[in-house]
Amino acid sequence: xxxxxxxxxxxxxxxxxxxxxxxxxxxxxxxxxxxxxxxxxxxxxxxxxxxxxxxxxxxxxxxxxxxxxxxxxxxxxxxxxxxxxxxxxxxxxxxxxxxxxxxxxxxxxxxxxxxxxxxxxxxxxxxxxxxxxxxxxxxxxxxxxxxxxxxxxxxxxxxxxxxxxxxxxxxxxxxxxxxxxxxxxxxxxxxxxxxxxxxxxxxxxxxxxxxxxxxxxxxxxxxxxxxxxxxxxxxxxxxxxxxxxxxxxxxxxxxxxxxxxxxxxxxxxxxxxxxxxxxxxxxxxxxxxxxxxxxxxxxxxxxxxxxxxxxxxxxxxxxxxxxxxxxxxxxxxxxxxxxxxxxxxxxxxxxxxxxxxxxxxxxxxxxxxxxxxxxxxxxxxxxxxxxxxxxxxxxxxxxxxxxxxxxxxxxxxxxxxxxxxxxxxxxxxxxxxxxxxxxxxxxxxxxxxxxxxxxxxxxxxxxxxxxxxxxxxxxxxxxxxxxxxxxxxxxxxxxxxxxxxxxxxxxxxxxxxxxxxxxxxxxxxxxxxxxxxxxxxxxxxxxxxxxxxxxxxxxxxxxxxxxxxxxxxxxxxxxxxxxxxxxxxxxxxxxxxxxxxxxxxxxxxxxxxxxxxxxxxxxxxxxxxxxxxxxxxxxxxxxxxxxxxxxxxxxxxxxxxxxxxxxxxxxxxxxxxxxxxxxxxxxxxxxxxxxxxxxxxx
Ligand code: ADP
Ligand code: MG
Numbered sequence: 001x002x003x004x005x006x007x008x009x010x011x012x013x014x015x016x017x018x019x020x021x022x023x024x025x026x027x028x029x030x031x032x033x034x035x036x037x038x039x040x041x042x043x044x045x046x047x048x049x050x051x052x053x054x055x056x057x058x059x060x061x062x063x064x065x066x067x068x069x070x071x072x073x074x075x076x077x078x079x080x081x082x083x084x085x086x087x088x089x090x091x092x093x094x095x096x097x098x099x100x101x102x103x104x105x106x107x108x109x110x111x112x113x114x115x116x117x118x119x120x121x122x123x124x125x126x127x128x129x130x131x132x133x134x135x136x137x138x139x140x141x142x143x144x145x146x147x148x149x150x151x152x153x154x155x156x157x158x159x160x161x162x163x164x165x166x167x168x169x170x171x172x173x174x175x176x177x178x179x180x181x182x183x184x185x186x187x188x189x190x191x192x193x194x195x196x197x198x199x200x201x202x203x204x205x206x207x208x209x210x211x212x213x214x215x216x217x218x219x220x221x222x223x224x225x226x227x228x229x230x231x232x233x234x235x236x237x238x239x240x241x242x243x244x245x246x247x248x249x250x251x252x253x254x255x256x257x258x259x260x261x262x263x264x265x266x267x268x269x270x271x272x273x274x275x276x277x278x279x280x281x282x283x284x285x286x287x288x289x290x291x292x293x294x295x296x297x298x299x300x301x302x303x304x305x306x307x308x309x310x311x312x313x314x315x316x317x318x319x320x321x322x323x324x325x326x327x328x329x330x331x332x333x334x335x336x337x338x339x340x341x342x343x344x345x346x347x348x349x350x351x352x353x354x355x356x357x358x359x360x361x362x363x364x365x366x367x368x369x370x371x372x373x374x375x376x377x378x379x380x381x382x383x384x385x386x387x388x389x390x391x392x393x394x395x396x397x398x399x400x401x402x403x404x405x406x407x408x409x410x411x412x413x414x415x416x417x418x419x420x421x422x423x424x425x426x427x428x429x430x431x432x433x434x435x436x437x438x439x440x441x442x443x444x445x446x447x448x449x450x451x452x453x454x455x456x457x458x459x460x461x462x463x464x465x466x467x468x469x470x471x472x473x474x475x476x477x478x479x480x481x482x483x484x485x486x487x488x489x490x491x492x493x494x495x496x497x498x499x500x501x502x503x504x505x506x507x508x509x510x511x512x513x514x515x516x517x518x519x520x521x522x523x524x525x526x527x528x529x530x531x532x533x534x535x536x537x538x539x540x541x542x543x544x545x546x547x548x549x550x551x552x553x554x555x556x557x558x559x560x561x562x563x564x565x566x567x568x569x570x571x572x573x574x575x576x577x578x579x580x581x582x583x584x585x586x587x588x589x590x591x592x593x594x595x596x597x598x599x600x601x602x603x604x605x606x607x608x609x610x611x612x613x614x615x616x617x618x619x620x621x622x623x624x625x626x627x628x629x630x631x632x633x634x635x636x637x638x639x640x641x642x643x644x645x646x647x648x649x650x651x652x653x654x655x656x657x658x659x660x661x662x663x664x665x666x667x668x669x670x671x672x673x674x675x676x677x678x679x680x681x682x683x684x685x686x687x688x689x690x691x692x693x694x695x696x697x698x
Contacts, residue, residue: 004031051064293441393419
């Protein structure tokens with residue numbers, strides 16, 4: 001029997017070393033199994049044939065039946081192309097190739113019947129079809145329902161004749177050569193219980209659907225399996241971890257916490273903050289190791305919750321640390337925490353990549369001796385040189401930027417795994433949270449501190465800047481400050497910096513009476529800090545920045561956020577940016593400036609921003625608009641969620657179902673050792689063997 005995962009596609013008839021290399025490079029397909037799970041991204045109904053005489057402007061992909069009259073080569077150099085005159089008796093249309101001419105001439109002889117599939121393009125009143133798919137008439141039987149699958153391919157692949165049709169043929173070859181290899185990866189009793197088709201059936205139907213209904217059943221089955229195994233893995237390891245890892249017991253609420261709470265807390269906690277602090281207290285006192293995700297919209301006051309939690313660790317004789325994704329943020333957290341604690345006897349320190357060598361050595365020694373009680377910093381915290389004397393609580397801010405791997409490195413910072421609190425200001429839709437962080441307990445701050453007025457958001461076109469400048473002037477004269485953010489997109493940084501720098505000149509010009517400062521990622525840390533400080537202190541009225549100010553920065557007096565080229569930002573990023581204002585008591589504004597030409601999706605994005613201030617609502621909309629693969633944060637997390645077929649935006653119910661089933665199975669057989677669950681056990685090991693084993697870390 002062939003091991004589908006091990007069997008290289010080099011051995012597949014029609015592949016060979018060159019194509020194999022291309023398949024691996026371009027679409028990551030290496031083994032038979034990879035190819036079988038390289039699912040079509042769309043299906044097109046090819047049951048209807050069009051007549052050439054019916055062709056008109058703006059048609060989708062269509063299908064023609066007919067024969068070639070003759071071929072000719074026209075044009076010179078780059079516009080050189082091969083044209084095939086194709087007719088079905090109702091008219092003649094040009095089929096055009098800019099590449100691969102010889103191959104075409106050899107393969108498609110005039111006179112024989114072919115099926116042509118492609119998108120007609122108008123040249124004046126004449127139509128042609130560039131690079132169509134062509135099949136001999138006889139091949140139509142292969143796809144009985146007329147539902148033709150489409151596989152994504154790249155330009156390089158197409159040049160090597162690995163187009164969608166070629167991929168389907170390869171899949172066909174594999175499926176035809178297999179017998180017992182398509183064993184089911186879900187146990188029979190489970191399949192029965194959920195009423196889904198077998199793996200084998202699903203494989204055939206997903207690649208060669210007999211009908212729309214059968215295709216849907218196949219998709220459901222494969223989606224279910226994908227989601228089910230993620231949940232099974234997560235729930236099983238979380239369960240094992242709870243059993244195996246003893247948590248540090250913070251039984252004591254002592255003078256650090258109490259003194260701060262009664263003497264130095266500058267305001268009353270919101271109801272939500274109180275509830276969350278209680279949840280954390282209970283968790284850390286329970287004897288279990290805490291792994292908690294704290295979600296709270298921007299400005300909801302997570303930092304204070306973090307601080308109170310750290311004081312609890314101190315009360316129980318432990319150190320605490322807090323890690324932030326950027327230097328600016330870490331610095332700001334440090335300033336906030338040190339500020340809150342300035343009249344208490346607590347030693348707080350900051351460690352980042354730019355901490356000087358001498359200072360660093362001193363800090364490292366103090367951390368190791370336990371002299372430093374609260375350590376705040378960037379990734380620098382997880383370096384091996386940082387050794388705590390007794391770390392009891394690790395807090396990670398803006399969680400989605402750190403991956404599981406980094407989280408786990410923090411865990412190892414103490415002999416006994418510390419409690420872990422991860423905080424995120426990007427509300428995560430429920431389905432995504434279940435998939436990415438289904439192993440964490442979740443707390444939510446769903447209430448903003450009192451006195452905040454909802455931010456007014458408007459959308460303006462960049463053709464009317466004068467109106468915008470007048471508005472800004474009025475606000476600044478009222479004593480407020482203004483952020484102006486420019487996009488920074490990977491790959492076009494040069495242009496972006498040019499935009500920012502030009503903007504800087506314009507603003508200095510338009511507002512000679514005000515002070516304008518500017519920060520961006522390319523500045524030296526010291527300059528950046530100086531510019532930031534000018535704004536934080538109120539000396540600068542306007543701060544121009546790239547997205548470096550995206551997360552966490554807190555200047556309550558800033559009440560206007562202008563986002564330039566707003567069409568280039570994602571929804572959650574826009575929401576994050578907007579969250580930089582609305583922190584004081586005055587009315588705040590967010591102005592989304594875009595060009596006039598917008599795609600439908602972009603227009604929708606901006607509309608959602610104008611209509612909603614609710615981070616969860618926005619996150620859901622983002623998931624729907626962009627799909628989970630693109631969601632900010634999931635990419636950066638470094639682990640991502642590699643879903644081949646399930647769609648978190650659309651398959652929420654199926655996900656819940658998969659989780660319920662996983663829970664049910666684990667409740668009866670936590671270690672999956674029963675005979676009937678052996679399949680699950682083996683598949684889990686195979687799927688997740690290269691991932692960190694949570695349960696074993698201590
Ligand atoms: P985020 O959740 O975005 O990290 P922060 O912790 O930065 O929010 O808090 C935003 C602002 O709200 C800060 O200026 C903070 O001091 C203030 N704040 C936090 N909690 C309260 C509260 N209960 N009452 C009033 N202001 C608060
Ligand atoms: Mg914050």
